[in-house]
Amino acid sequence: MSAAGEIAQTGRVAALGAEPLDRRRLVFAIVSIGLFMASIDQTIVATALPAIERELHATINWSGWTISIYALGQVIAMPMAGKISDMYGRKKVFMISAAIFTLSSLCCGFAGNMAFLLLARFIQALGGGAFMPSATGIVSDHFGAERDRATGMFTSILPVGGMIGPVLGGLFVTYWSWRGIFLVNVPIGLVLIALTAKFIPASATRPASRIDIHGILLLAVLIATAMFGITYLGSGQVPLYSPVFLGCEAIAAGTLYLFLRHSRRDSAPFVPYRLLRGRGFGVMNLINYVYGAAALGFAGLVPLYAQERYHIAPLGAGTLLTARAVGMIAVAGAATMALRRTGYRLPMIGGFAILAGGLVMMAATPALSPYAWLAIGAAVTGCGMGLSVPAANNASLQLAPDQVAAIAGLRGMFRQAGAITAVSVTTAVIARSADPGVVQARVFLVFAALLVAMLPLVMLVPDHHGNW
Secondary structure, rough: OOOHHHHHEEEEEEHHHOOOOHHHHHHHHHHHHOOOOOOOOHHHHHHHHHHHHHOOOOOOOHHHHHHHHHHHHHHHHHHHHHHHHHHOOOOHHHHHHHHHHHHHHHHHOOOOOOOHHHHHHHHHHHHHHHHHHHHHHHHHHHHHHHHHHHHHHHHHHHHHHHHHHHHHHHHHHHHOOOOOHOOHHHHHHHHHHHHHHHOOOOOOOOOOOOOOHHHHHHHHHHHHHHHHHHHHOOOOOOOOHHHHHHHHHHHHHHHHHHHHHHHHHHOOOOOHHHHHHHHHHHHHHHHHHHHHHHHHHHHHHHHHHHHHHHHOOOHHHHHHHHHHHHHHHHHHHHHHOHHHHHHOOHHHHHHHHHHHOOOOOOOOOOOOHHHHHHHHHHHHHHHHHHHHHHHHHHHHHOOHHHHHHHHHHHHHHHHHHHHHHHHHHHHHHHHHOOOHHHHHHHHHHHHHHHHHHHHHHHHOOOOOOOOO
């Protein structure tokens, strides 16, 4: 960008940051609708998996792809949307994302077989994954020096969708059909598009640059082949030495090498190599990956766990994630406002430890009724997430404050990759087991152990105190 262009962009951002508070609140509310829809669809499918299996004649390892492939689409979309929103404007990308999400939700609702559902679900995830980077950029443009608190408040918005999603899923499955979990997005999406067009101003753009299609395809092949191999193994009738399984994982390993080499050598890679390594980005990427497996992957499996181990009805199983969201909301706001005093490391260490404790509690033998015990455990995990996530979000952003949208996309990419791994491995293990509920309890213990093992890494995260 030329010097004149940079001055003009800086002036524009400053002007946006000086907007009246009511205007900024309206912008925040509108982008929150998009995040709300995307977060609903991360959890709403969890309570509907048994119903989808029955109607579409699928097994758990393949119906579980409705969760995994949504995360895959988000992994691909998030970094790409961050770069595109910088190039073409956050508002434009946000509106296109809403249109893709809405249309694909309609297609999901009318799917007649598992293959079509997974294809539509993948496209839906591309739209949903693009919300966070463009929304983060929009809020950053409008809130200026207060962007840390504004983006931190996303931590209070996302669990609302996580709270409502499983309940809606249980209601639709109980009183209508699993198809309603997708069709409910259509009217919300139409309203979002209209509000964005009317009330969000166009944002500054950067000169267009090449989109790294090669890097995008390598990442997609890496995750998809790894997922397919694990899922194929999970049929329960395939040995560990299956050529299909080993071949898929070998392709994934080779593609990982090619992806890293491409990121290091390409002049404008999909994911810049400097954002993948070093004490700052390397540590945060690993933390985000493990967090995604333990927290996001865990969330998608809780209703299934309640139904398989304790035979809790779908509606009741769905409300367990409501308890988790309540715990997260109760803590996230205070944690966000305290960030300037606490820095990043302390809330991350405390939050991850609490989250691990909640996972252990859910895996343990209930001391109360199963539903009450699981609800308390879910609420504890939510408190841990609410304490740690605002700090983890901003710890990434401070590493490259001039690339807010790209960093938000990268952070989401690693978290969703962790969730994909957790869900794919867990559903494959469940499909091969004689007692799925007990096996899933052991998986929760593994998640807890990973979080505890990650705590020393938090001390390597660059900390920040004081006024920004």
